[in-house]
Amino acid sequence: AQSVSQHNHHVILSEAASLELGCNYSYGGTVNLFWYVQYPGQHLQLLLKYFSGDPLVKGIKGFEAEFIKSKFSFNLRKPSVQWSDTAEYFCAVNGRNNNDMRFGAGTRLTVKP
Amino acid sequence: KAGVTQTPRYLIKTRGQQVTLSCSPISGHRSVSWYQQTPGQGLQFLFEYFSETQRNKGNFPGRFSGRQFSNSRSEMNVSTLELGDSALYLCASSYRSGTSAPLGSETQYFGPGTRLLVL
Numbered sequence: 367a368q369s370v371s372q373h374n375h376h377v378i379l380s381e382a383a384s385l386e387l388g389c390n391y392s393y394g395g396t397v398n399l400f401w402y403v404q405y406p407g408q409h410l411q412l413l414l415k416y417f418s419g420d421p422l423v424k425g426i427k428g429f430e431a432e433f434i435k436s437k438f439s440f441n442l443r444k445p446s447v448q449w450s451d452t453a454e455y456f457c458a459v460n461g462r463n464n465n466d467m468r469f470g471a472g473t474r475l476t477v478k479p
Numbered sequence: 480k481a482g483v484t485q486t487p488r489y490l491i492k493t494r495g496q497q498v499t500l501s502c503s504p505i506s507g508h509r510s511v512s513w514y515q516q517t518p519g520q521g522l523q524f525l526f527e528y529f530s531e532t533q534r535n536k537g538n539f540p541g542r543f544s545g546r547q548f549s550n551s552r553s554e555m556n557v558s559t560l561e562l563g564d565s566a567l568y569l570c571a572s573s574y575r576s577g578t579s580a581p582l583g584s585e586t587q588y589f590g591p592g593t594r595l596l597v598l
Contacts, residue, residue: 398584409482409483409589409590409591410569410571410589411588411589412586412587415586417584456522458522466524466535466536466537467512467514467524469514469521469523470521471521472522
């Protein structure tokens, strides 16, 4: 069965620090990968997604993620975080053949001004 | 363009009762997916409806069911409620070009959720 692991439960950074949130998945076939974000008091929204092609995916608000197939990873990065990036971040995966969307437990990011 | 709306926003039920939650997708969106979010289990996929048919299903018991109407609005029903069904139920809509396109190929837009408390 497919699963998604997010290693960091809560990350605290100062503004301008670099961010990397880990995401590893377990699935035997071809996958589609996603990062979603939930800002305080707002709905869950898509940050970026990977289906095929260039493994380095750029999303909104300066976020990017790299798909490393050999490591079953899809880590989220941002070179310089802002206070407004404070939110909860979810990694998700679905298998091309079964369409069962699986989410990680989420990582809460707190950015101190 | 109006976003995804879910009603009711909050609900309190007792064990053994049943509940129906409603989701109105963004105009023009034909796919509606339902998710359950709990502190212990996180976000879990329940099912997806497209063109009034359930297309995909997560690993939930048969007490969880749904339907979609011709206007793409969707309802989710939970029968014989258990304490563990207390959760935030999220609905997401997407355009979904066809059944062959994988879930998530079109951006999913999430609603605010319905918070269900089972006593």
